[in-house]
Amino acid sequence: MPLALYDTLTRRKQPFVPAHEGRVGMYVCGPTVQAPAHVGHGRAAVVFDVLRRYLRATGHEVTFVQNVTDIDDKIIIRARREGVPAAVIATRFTRAWNRTMDALGVLPPDVQPLATGHLLEMQELISRLLECGKAYEVGGDVFFRVRSFPGYGALSRRQVDDMQQGEDVVDADRKEDPLDFALWKSAKPSEPSWPSPWGPGRPGWHIECSAMAAKHLGHGFDIHGGGLDLVFPHHENEIAQHQAAHGDTFARTWVHNGMVRMGDEKMSKSVGNVVALEDAVERWGCGPLRLWYLSAQHRTPLTFETERLRDATTVHERFTTFLRSARRATEGVEPDPSAARRHVEAFHAAMDDDLNAPAAIAALHELVGDGNERLAAGGGEAPGAVVGLADALVALGDDVLGLGMEASLAGAADLESHLSTLVEGLLEQRREARDAKDFATADAIRDQLAAAGVVVEDRPDGPRWYVAPSSV
């Protein structure tokens, strides 16, 4: 069964077949760098990171392009408020975005194009639209002539007569039609501007993605992604700009993620109900936060609730605890991958069904349950099947879902190396106390370790200990 993806353009779940076998080009709309990323941004980041990782894990070489909108009204407004140039705001929040993406375990894009780095490409595209009558210039502004493009509305399934661009009303008197949108905005006093064939100005928002995606991935690239809130007008306009100019396909598959909600509202900066993504990663950790993002299928809404984040933390601890136990119990044991096979298949079947991440996580729960049973049954002896299950958990949970379990064990190992001399010494004292039938001392030592967050498991072959996951 190949991967099937729900395509917003055709409104169907359909088999995903890349234009060039084994190679996938993906473009995902990136941030407007005007403020720190919030939890809403993190969802698109994780969803498309997982799609990219899954394509890689199933044998595709993926070129992942994500732009940075570094010139925009909102950036200019913030710059004016702070009394600094717009480039200072853009530099600050581009850097912050990248840091937060690293913390969230999101693989960096192969190409991260800046809008200000593609002005010539945008101007070339605008010139082409003017030449073929799909755009018009009015005193230094250039607008796209929406009704000249017959396919307009195909992505959002809207009738042109029912649409609103949501664009600045100051342009209303200069446009032929309220539906038309800006491709190039003439320079206003005290705004950044660049020279162009139509006089100094700056690009409209939509033109950058059409120009940058085609430049870095070619025409008819495989997957265009973004949040559902971008379907109209942004993605509708991206398609119109490209297809009106070139006549060929812009992107072959359109994948959109649902919004993050806070109570009954979409989490967004304009609503004012945002939680900073950096704070969420700091509080919950990358793995639990990603598990929460993946706890709903990517097209449905997802509500930010502490209880659900706690659930995700519990799941992450369950997975990590199995992995830790398995790694300790199976040192030097040869892996036997056969036991993992049915879990791997269940995981793939779920992911192939339009990236059904909740079902894929359920498959990991089955895998961990299986592994825990085998560990318990072995009583200190763990078979190769446990190694196979642990390896599969890392391949699926870490490599595909990006849960960072093995990395969190390594972090704990650093801490453990400082503790181990003390803990081993205390366990030795407890053994001596027990041998001397001094159970009060033995129990006191056990309490002392528990108070320090050290969990001791007594096993037939001696005590095992680890730092409780929640205190790491």
Added chain:
Amino acid sequence: MPLALYDTLTRRKQPFVPAHEGRVGMYVCGPTVQAPAHVGHGRAAVVFDVLRRYLRATGHEVTFVQNVTDIDDKIIIRARREGVPAAVIATRFTRAWNRTMDALGVLPPDVQPLATGHLLEMQELISRLLECGKAYEVGGDVFFRVRSFPGYGALSRRQVDDMQQGEDVVDADRKEDPLDFALWKSAKPSEPSWPSPWGPGRPGWHIECSAMAAKHLGHGFDIHGGGLDLVFPHHENEIAQHQAAHGDTFARTWVHNGMVRMGDEKMSKSVGNVVALEDAVERWGCGPLRLWYLSAQHRTPLTFETERLRDATTVHERFTTFLRSARRATEGVEPDPSAARRHVEAFHAAMDDDLNAPAAIAALHELVGDGNERLAAGGGEAPGAVVGLADALVALGDDVLGLGMEASLAGAADLESHLSTLVEGLLEQRREARDAKDFATADAIRDQLAAAGVVVEDRPDGPRWYVAPSSV
């Protein structure tokens, strides 16, 4: 005494007076993003970071601009070797550069302009040079006419007849004079290119800094920085391009750092003797590495030797250990800044003398020695003077030199919170053993703690403990 800086242009140490009181514009040449940063790059990064921090600490608002050269022969060559677009190489190493700078404690630039983001600005500057006869076009290439600019050679103090641009010899037959250098290079097959008034092509290396510095800092900005290896031809050409086009001053002060050597040679990728900067930060830590960079005055050469890095580590431990002891001993004590005054003055006097960092570090040694004496004399009682000294150490060592001492204590505190229950319990057991005259047990507990890297200091008011710095 105001800050005096050695200016490469005038070959004199002279008082630094910004063009606009209280505000400083700094431009420092950034990386060509074709490979990971090495220890040589780290020196310029730390030197100009410290200059920026010192200007800030002395009441200046600094705008710090550092470019990224994201299109260049070396990037194209690497891209071809890997079979990926040049933009993939540029994106990868821009991200890596920023991560490594974060790890090295280098404050992010206020503006980080990309060469590909300033093609229009460069084209405007080239057009101006063509118009006034300082440049000429030959079949899609544009060259700067060096002998048309009378000031050429002023920065590097070279005679034009003794110079070589080191430019690609393939251009030799197209140039009027071998000394001329490329402003715009016509497109070669399979190379990235952009449209221009002279046909498709890409910019020469030198033009980007002239265009970006003037755009983001204006004409006649305060400080231009970079490595001594950039004086000729890069900085000489930057000046020529700007001044030939505009007739006014490009930059008011030129500050250059000396090279990092490895044995008898300059550390550089072309020599093949580089140590990855990321590895050096990982091995030595940000604070010790920065102390090593600052152990020589910034214009002199500095040799990478393990022994010197060990020395720097020892210095960092001495400073951090005093800070830890002072913070523990003085909780709740009101600071008395008067004792720190002479050390602060000595530090400033050193820094004002062309950023004499070794002398500034010597002033911190004096400060720490003074603080340690007062701690020892107090016997458990630490006066407000110790708080004042500790605060000054943070203000000078962390805020100005970027040594990250307080942050490293906070990191150790995280670790200590896990250890503390165990350690406090063991210290209690040791007290009981001593009270019972069971000195064997008491000594055994002390050994156990020492083996775990926990240092115990017995004081009149009871034991104090900390994790030995080298094991953090």
